[in-house]
Amino acid sequence: ASWNGLTPTDYIFPAFIFIVGVSIVLSLTKQSEKGLNRNQLVQKIFFRSIKIYLIGLFLWLWPSFDFGRIRWVGVLPRIALVYMVCALLFLYTKRKTQLIIAIVILVGYWLVMMYLPVPGIxxxxxxxxxxxxxxxxxxxxxxxxxxxxxxxxxxxxxSFPAVVTGLLGMMAGFILISNVEFKDKLLRLFLLATTLLICGDIAQYFMPLNKSIWSSSFVLITGGISCLLLACFVYWVDIKGQYSKFKFARVFGVNAIFAYTLAGIFYTLFYSKKLWGISLSAIFMEQAITIGVAPKLASLLYALFYVFVIWIPSYQLFKRKIFIKL
Incomplete structure (x- = not known):
């Protein structure tokens, strides 16, 4: 959405951050069981956060490396921040404290953004x-x-409510590692998703759904949808055993940072006008429209084509069991 409201693409970024929260619980729990102490885990958390942040800066600077126009924030920098904060909260706080922090941030953010006077405004x-x-x-x-x-x-x-999105993912992660049967995990995930969606539906009457400012209602609604999708995948994969049917998505999932970085690098090639005086994306769109394809359909086809271009090298890594980790 250009401002208030939600479109399908608005769900992608919060869903990614939600899964970051889930992975924090799964990964750090596993590493703790292997014998890593808290200090060792903190070191790994900081180094990983720094690497994710630096990749984000690289993608912004690529290919001109104009440091006079550097953007210090962005998608990967936000993911790095959320990962670091949520991972440290996982290590140093209890679940009840994490829930209280999430509530305080959402309520506090709502009060500040809706009622606290802005200087000059x-x-x-x-x-x-x-x-x-x-x-x-x-x-x-x-x-x-x-x-x-x-x-x-x-x-x-x-960035504060974005941290809450990560905390919601951690709540789902705790459900996944709980010592109960998968059907009970599924029920708890659906219960969490339903609670978030109901709270989000109520919250939007007090603060509009807005991705650009990551509004409190946006956090709850997208968190609920992400949790609902996670529950569906738990059902399809862990309960029904439909693991092989998600191979296309798994190729991206096991090397998500690689795929995202490659997409950022290829973006310059596909959208730059320096090579032929016109971008490859424009050539694709013009040719598609020339042969009678509707503009919106042409745009969709181009998006699918671009995804496939990124999938090919990602699949080569998947096939060779090469998994790039930070």
Whole structure:
């Protein structure tokens, strides 16, 4: 969505962060069982966060490496931040404390974004961009290039509710490692998803659904949907044994960072006009429309083609059992 509201693509980023939360519980629990102590885990957490963040900076700078136009925040930097904060909370706090932190952040964020007067603006107005605390803090305190010129969707203040998305994923992760049968895990996941969706539906009457500022209602709704999808996959894969039917997705899943990085690098090749005076994406669209393909269908076909281009090298790694980990 351009501002308030939700579109299918708005679910992708929060779903990824939700799964980061799930993986934190699964991974750190497994590493603890192998004998790694807390200090060793903290070291691994910090190094992994730094590597994810640096990859994000690299993709922004690629290929011109114009450091005068550097963007310090973004998708991977936010994932790095959420991973680090949630992983440390996993190590140093109990589940009840994590739940309290999540509630405090969501309620506090709602109060600040809806009612706390913004300098030079007054009472925040979320009906349009630029009249809220997220915009004010980014414009005045966030260095570097801002994605929206005066604010950034991965900016300072909206990173707090993004951490809650990771915490919701951790809640689902705790269900997955619980010592109960899969059908009971499935029931608990559905219960968590239903609770989040109901709370999100109520919350949107007090704070609009908005991905750009990662509103509290957005956190709850997308968290509920992510949990619901996770429950469905638990049913299909772990209960019904339909593991082989998800091979296409597994190729991306086992090397997610590689696929994302490759997509970022290829983006320049496909969208740059420097090679032929026109981008490959524009050539594809023009040719498709010329032969009678509707513009929206042509756009969809191009998106599928681009996904397939990234899938091919990812599959080669999958076939050779090469899994790139940070």
């Amino acid at each position: 007054g009472i925040p107005d979320l009906s349009e961009p630029g009249k809220n605390w997220a915009n004010y803090l980014d414009q005045n305190y966030l260095p570097g290039y801002l994605w929206k010129k005066t604010w950034d969707p991965e900016g300072i203040l909206s």
